[in-house]
Amino acid sequence: MKFRIFRxxxxxxxxxxDPTEAPxxxxxxxxxxxxxxxxxxxxxxxxxxxxxxxxxxxxxAPRPLHAGGGxxxxxxxxxxxxxxxxxxxxxxxxxxxxxxxxxxxxxxxxSGCGKSTFLRTMNRMNDTIxxxxxxxRIEMDGEDVNDRSVDPVLLRARVGMVFQxxxxxxxxxxxxxxxxxxxxxxxSGKAELDAVVEASLKRAGLxxxxxxxxxxxxxxxxxxQQQRLVIARAIAIEPEVILMDEPCSALDPIAxxxxxxxxxxxxxxxxxxxxxxxxxxxxxxxxxTAFFHLGxxxxxxxxxxxxxxxxxxxTLDYITGRFG
Amino acid sequence: MNQHTVKAYGDELNQLTxxxxxxxxxxxxxxxxxxxxxxxxxVTLARAVVERDAKLDAMHRDIERKxxxxxxxxxxVASDLRRALASMKLAVDLERTGDLAKNIAKRGLILAExxxxxxxxxxxxxxxxxxxxxxxxxxxxxxxxxxDRAIRVWNTDDEVDExxxxxxxxLLTYMMGDPRTISACTHLLFMAKNLERIGDHATNIAExxxxxxxxxxxxxxxxxxxPDASEGGIIAADxxx
Numbered sequence: 001m002k003f004r005i006f007r008x009x010x011x012x013x014x015x016x017x018d019p020t021e022a023p024x025x026x027x028x029x030x031x032x033x034x035x036x037x038x039x040x041x042x043x044x045x046x047x048x049x050x051x052x053x054x055x056x057x058x059x060x061a062p063r064p065l066h067a068g069g070g071x072x073x074x075x076x077x078x079x080x081x082x083x084x085x086x087x088x089x090x091x092x093x094x095x096x097x098x099x100x101x102x103x104x105x106x107x108x109x110x111s112g113c114g115k116s117t118f119l120r121t122m123n124r125m126n127d128t129i130x131x132x133x134x135x136x137r138i139e140m141d142g143e144d145v146n147d148r149s150v151d152p153v154l155l156r157a158r159v160g161m162v163f164q165x166x167x168x169x170x171x172x173x174x175x176x177x178x179x180x181x182x183x184x185x186x187x188s189g190k191a192e193l194d195a196v197v198e199a200s201l202k203r204a205g206l207x208x209x210x211x212x213x214x215x216x217x218x219x220x221x222x223x224x225q226q227q228r229l230v231i232a233r234a235i236a237i238e239p240e241v242i243l244m245d246e247p248c249s250a251l252d253p254i255a256x257x258x259x260x261x262x263x264x265x266x267x268x269x270x271x272x273x274x275x276x277x278x279x280x281x282x283x284x285x286x287x288x289t290a291f292f293h294l295g296x297x298x299x300x301x302x303x304x305x306x307x308x309x310x311x312x313x314x315t316l317d318y319i320t321g322r323f324g
Numbered sequence: 325m326n327q328h329t330v331k332a333y334g335d336e337l338n339q340l341t342x343x344x345x346x347x348x349x350x351x352x353x354x355x356x357x358x359x360x361x362x363x364x365x366x367v368t369l370a371r372a373v374v375e376r377d378a379k380l381d382a383m384h385r386d387i388e389r390k391x392x393x394x395x396x397x398x399x400x401v402a403s404d405l406r407r408a409l410a411s412m413k414l415a416v417d418l419e420r421t422g423d424l425a426k427n428i429a430k431r432g433l434i435l436a437e438x439x440x441x442x443x444x445x446x447x448x449x450x451x452x453x454x455x456x457x458x459x460x461x462x463x464x465x466x467x468x469x470x471x472d473r474a475i476r477v478w479n480t481d482d483e484v485d486e487x488x489x490x491x492x493x494x495l496l497t498y499m500m501g502d503p504r505t506i507s508a509c510t511h512l513l514f515m516a517k518n519l520e521r522i523g524d525h526a527t528n529i530a531e532x533x534x535x536x537x538x539x540x541x542x543x544x545x546x547x548x549x550x551p552d553a554s555e556g557g558i559i560a561a562d563x564x565x
């Protein structure tokens with residue numbers, strides 16, 4: 001696979017290209033809700049330590065702080081005191097959250113809690129809503145996405161989005177995937193474009209199923225296939241972040257399992273943020289979970305912690321089905 | 325804790341807890357009756373204890389079945405999941421406790437056929453009272469969801485161990501003094517060992533309660549009896565039994 005990644009912001013502003021060098025938020029203003037983030041050294045203190053095995057069953061052995069999951073990359077997106085207003089109504093209140101790269105972060109919470117609103121701040125989708133106003137800072141690799149110099153179209157090329165209902169273009173399967181690379185100038189010539197389409201469909205786990213009908217309409221696919229087509233379309237332009245707003249809520253369990261498997265594979269390359277109403281899904285696919293309620297971020301932590309021993313009462317009530 | 329939105333789910337969890345508490349009550353009674361039957365050489369009571377053990381086994385299976393069903397159908401998480409798992413673990417400890425009580429009663433039936441050994445059966449009775457009390461304490465802690473109370477039981481297990489070691493020495497002295505008592509004393513020694521094990525189940529139960537309520541593994545250190553601590557010349561009890 002060789003095609004250029006078109007990223008205006010990087011070239012012009014000399015912005016960070018390597019996420020591992022992404023400037024952090026100084027580490028000073030982390031809200032209480034995220035202070036339990038565990039660093040790598042603590043992760044390694046797990047049970048796999050190769051000290052001599054304890055002979056006697058001892059009750060004093062240190063409890064492994066963290067048995068799995070957990071963020072695997074540096075902070076990709078840092079939100080600080082983000083509030084969103086729709087006209088006079090405030091939908092989101094001072095949300096501060098670090099979203100790590102190469103990790104699946106799930107946003108959970110009851111309807112109207114602000115999780116989708118928060119998701120949409122990350123690629124400025126709220127710009128499209130008349131009367132919507134966003135305050136606070138959202139930094140991607142240290143760069144404010146709301147800065148006037150940032151072109152929202154280019155931003156959305158870096159931050160792809162998948163919606164609840166699969167929304168393929170009324171075009172062929174091939175064209176659905178080729179459209180983005182073509183308008184962003186990511187491929188020169190037919191052969192290169194073919195390669196991009198094939199690679200994207202393969203990465204979305206759809207290639208085998210559509211290789212014989214690349215030129216039939218995308219809308220003729222099943223719901224689950226359409227959703228994977230849309231994901232292929234999103235990854236064709238080499239985004240850095242993929243936002244998913246309830247990507248499986250319209251799919252059957254098998255199609256859902258395929259998407260979840262796909263999300264798990266995509267995690268190696270991308271920063272993924274998923275909004276879901278299915279807590280079981282959040283538990284299955286994500287390493288980090290953030291719980292929203294009434295427009296506020298209540299608690300965030302490793303998914304394992306949130307689903308086994310959350311610190312906040314409201315989180316416990318929500319995940320155990322005691323809300324209201 | 326708030327109510328579950330799905331009321332039947334909350335009811336099922338509560339029912340599980342109630343059944344474990346009920347099973348605990350029966351196990352506790354089995355231990356007390358078994359010890360009583362030995363102390364009073366009451367053959368009828370001993371037989372009743374042996375027969376009633378089947379009831380505990382049935383309750384154990386029932387709790388396990390209900391917990392599995394709840395996990396499969398309700399997919400509990402966090403504190404609810406721990407509650408379901410704790411019920412299964414507690415049922416196992418209580419079932420084992422019942423088996424040990426039954427074994428004491430069976431040995432009581434054998435002892436009833438030989439000469440009474442008053443001072444020794446009184447020692448068993450004292451140790452039995454102590455163990456029954458601890459079992460009751462820890463089960464009350466479970467019903468009331470009181471972590472501190474459970475931990476108190478856990479912290480005092482050495483009392484049972486001390487009792488056991490004292491009995492071990494006492495029985496050894498008897499057997500050395502009069503080899504004709506060896507058969508009866510061996511039965512008494514096994515009874516003491518059974519009671520000591522019931523005490524261990526009570527500490528297991530305390531640990532499970534701690535986990536269910538706090539979500540943390542119980543970490544603590546208890547002074548453990550070791551052969552080094554025993555008096556010279558006496559064989560370490562745990563080494564041979």
